[in-house]
Amino acid sequence: MWNYIAKRLLLIFVVIFGVTLVTFSAMYLAPGDPAEVIALARYGQDLSAEQIEAVRAAEGLDSPVHIQYLTWFEHVLRLDFGKSVISSDDILEEILFRLPATAELALASLFLSLIIAIPAGVLSALKQNSLLDNACVFTSLLGVSIPNFWLGLFLIWLFALKLPLLPSYGYGNLENLVLPTLTLGTSMAAVTTRLTRSSMLEVLKQEYIVAARARGLDERSILFRHALKNALLPVLTFAGMQLGYLLGGAVIVETIFSWPGLGKLLVDSIFARDFALVQGCVLFIAILFSLSSLAVDILYAVLDPRIRYDRHD
Amino acid sequence: MSLLSVEALNVSFRTGRGLVKANEGIFLEIKEGEVLALIGETGCGKTTFGKALLRLLSKNVMIKGRILFRGRDLLALSRNEMRQLRGKEIGIVLQNPSLALNPVLSIGDQLAEVYRSHEGCGKKEAEKKAGEMLGLVGIDPSRKAEYPHQFSGGMLQRVMVALGLALRPALLIADEPTRGLDLQTKQQIADLISGLVKQEASALLLITHDLEVAEQIADRAAVMYAGEIVETGKAREIFSNPGHPYTRALLEALPENGLRAVPGQGPSFVNPPSGCRFHPRCAFGTESCQKIRPRLLELEGERQVRCLLFESTGKPEEIPDDAAKS
Numbered sequence: 001m002w003n004y005i006a007k008r009l010l011l012i013f014v015v016i017f018g019v020t021l022v023t024f025s026a027m028y029l030a031p032g033d034p035a036e037v038i039a040l041a042r043y044g045q046d047l048s049a050e051q052i053e054a055v056r057a058a059e060g061l062d063s064p065v066h067i068q069y070l071t072w073f074e075h076v077l078r079l080d081f082g083k084s085v086i087s088s089d090d091i092l093e094e095i096l097f098r099l100p101a102t103a104e105l106a107l108a109s110l111f112l113s114l115i116i117a118i119p120a121g122v123l124s125a126l127k128q129n130s131l132l133d134n135a136c137v138f139t140s141l142l143g144v145s146i147p148n149f150w151l152g153l154f155l156i157w158l159f160a161l162k163l164p165l166l167p168s169y170g171y172g173n174l175e176n177l178v179l180p181t182l183t184l185g186t187s188m189a190a191v192t193t194r195l196t197r198s199s200m201l202e203v204l205k206q207e208y209i210v211a212a213r214a215r216g217l218d219e220r221s222i223l224f225r226h227a228l229k230n231a232l233l234p235v236l237t238f239a240g241m242q243l244g245y246l247l248g249g250a251v252i253v254e255t256i257f258s259w260p261g262l263g264k265l266l267v268d269s270i271f272a273r274d275f276a277l278v279q280g281c282v283l284f285i286a287i288l289f290s291l292s293s294l295a296v297d298i299l300y301a302v303l304d305p306r307i308r309y310d311r312h313d
Numbered sequence: 314m315s316l317l318s319v320e321a322l323n324v325s326f327r328t329g330r331g332l333v334k335a336n337e338g339i340f341l342e343i344k345e346g347e348v349l350a351l352i353g354e355t356g357c358g359k360t361t362f363g364k365a366l367l368r369l370l371s372k373n374v375m376i377k378g379r380i381l382f383r384g385r386d387l388l389a390l391s392r393n394e395m396r397q398l399r400g401k402e403i404g405i406v407l408q409n410p411s412l413a414l415n416p417v418l419s420i421g422d423q424l425a426e427v428y429r430s431h432e433g434c435g436k437k438e439a440e441k442k443a444g445e446m447l448g449l450v451g452i453d454p455s456r457k458a459e460y461p462h463q464f465s466g467g468m469l470q471r472v473m474v475a476l477g478l479a480l481r482p483a484l485l486i487a488d489e490p491t492r493g494l495d496l497q498t499k500q501q502i503a504d505l506i507s508g509l510v511k512q513e514a515s516a517l518l519l520i521t522h523d524l525e526v527a528e529q530i531a532d533r534a535a536v537m538y539a540g541e542i543v544e545t546g547k548a549r550e551i552f553s554n555p556g557h558p559y560t561r562a563l564l565e566a567l568p569e570n571g572l573r574a575v576p577g578q579g580p581s582f583v584n585p586p587s588g589c590r591f592h593p594r595c596a597f598g599t600e601s602c603q604k605i606r607p608r609l610l611e612l613e614g615e616r617q618v619r620c621l622l623f624e625s626t627g628k629p630e631e632i633p634d635d636a637a638k639s
Binding site: 206216217221225304305 | 367396397405407408412419431
């Protein structure tokens with residue numbers, strides 16, 4: 001097991017190298033001169049060509065692009081993410097400052113989606129083709145089809161404008177968390193419900209369920225011990241991937257609700273052409289995503305005795 | 314005295330292709346402590362019969378007739394009564410142990426669960442009993458924390474036998490317990506099952522297409538073709554002196570008898586052949602076999618045969634020997 005984890009961590013290193021290389025190149029190719037952006041932020045509107053060139057030399061922007069990238073990567077290995085070219089704030093500090101907001105929203109949405117999806121999916125499978133099942137299938141299809149930006153705006157219209165019950169934006173109070181969580185949680189629940197339902201239907205067809213019944217076990221232990229434990233394995237994988245995705249910041253939802261998380265930070269830094277900050281965010285998100293998928297794989301091995309990673313390595 | 318008595322059992326499934334009549338007009342009896350082998354080709358309805366006895370079939374099934382177990386009609390029991398009976402009074406070893414065991418529960422857990430559920434044992438006691446039961450089927454009790462994928466096919470079959478006999482049921486149904494095993498393991502499993510049912514004085518319904526195993530351990534045998542019983546009798550007599558042409562064909566397909574396969578394929582269950590269901594494949598068929606549906610004839614010595622050839626004479630010897638060779 002430890003062998004496996006060590007290998008996966010090495011692999012994460014490779015992933016991060018690739019992801020940041022791609023972002024770095026994309027930012028380099030995008031229109032706009034980074035030196036000018038920095039100079040604008042430092043000296044204001046009236047810029048001379050000399051000022052821009054001075055910034056270019058000072059920031060190392062006159063060296064070839066691959067040298068720039070390698071220099072940056074070397075700093076990152078020493079946990080130095082650099083400073084924002086616009087505000088001069090330390091990037092790692094800024095990211096860590098934003099992380100709690102994103103984590104709060106991610107965990108709340110995941111929790112909401114699971115407490116809706118697992119019971120709904122299981123009930124739907126147990127009462128296959130009943131009215132309840134059809135209602136579940138229809139609702140989740142609806143949920144999958146509605147885009148988040150629409151749902152977010154709709155909830156703001158309904159709960160902040162028509163029935164002024166909840167704030168439409170902001171961060172800090174529990175009531176601020178409600179609308180963004182509803183937006184993200186319900187749309188994730190829609191997908192997870194469908195997955196839980198189909199996984200449960202598949203498991204209920206298995207011969208070991210018939211065998212459990214043949215031993216005279218009661219329906220409760222057949223459902224919870226024999227069926228659910230198997231049916232939730234794919235759901236768990238999916239939830240873990242969703243968590244990884246959410247920890248990277250739900251860009252659209254954070255933007256709609258002005259939620260001060262990583263997603264919003266990334267979007268703002270892209271619009272501001274804050275190259276160093278974009279790089280830092282992407283790097284951090286890639287690490288979070290890789291670690292959470294590693295966590296899911298480890299958890300999977302704990303729950304499913306058939307999976308022992310070391311044997312196949 | 315008869316432990317299980319099946320009367321006029323019809324089992325059919327409603328499917329998109331129409332009504333699949335998997336078992337028709339079955340009368341069968343099993344006495345206390347008796348070993349009855351139900352033999353026939355794969356797909357003839359044997360497994361359906363075994364599962365029907367415990368009402369384990371899918372929801373689209375229709376079961377008619379009576380299944381009397383110690384005088385109680387199993388088809389009339391409530392779901393809860395049926396649940397209490399399963400495992401406790403009738404145990405079953407389902408086909409294919411690698412599919413019939415839950416992959417994410419250890420075998421010790423799956424066994425202990427039976428004791429906890431039926432006998433209300435505490436955790437400790439249930440585990441102790443599970444360990445004893447594993448020992449009884451020849452598995453080292455220290456392996457109880459292992460999972461199904463860690464066992465070989467033969468060992469898994471032993472686990473299945475342990476699960477089936479855990480509560481010392483009066484009847485054990487074993488569905489193809491020797492399927493897919495090598496010769497030596499097959500013999501061990503057959504010996505294990507017949508030894509244990511004798512020891513526990515349980516009756517055994519052995520569902521198998523393996524005639525050698527059936528011959529070794531069965532007291533009586535019933536031959537099934539296309540969902541019907543075509544012959545029953547004492548096992549020794551059936552194997553030494555088969556009556557129904559299908560039973561003869563099955564025996565001729567054995568390696569030591571020349572490995573002559575039964576010609577043709579099993580019939581459709583949606584539109585079964587007219588008359589005798591075996592007539593399209595029968596070496597002795599006459600014109601009337603295509604029209605008249607034979608009944609199960611009572612012959613001497615507890616023998617029953619469903620064949621028109623026996624109608625007039627009532628003696629199995631009347632099948633001309635030269636015809637059998639042609």
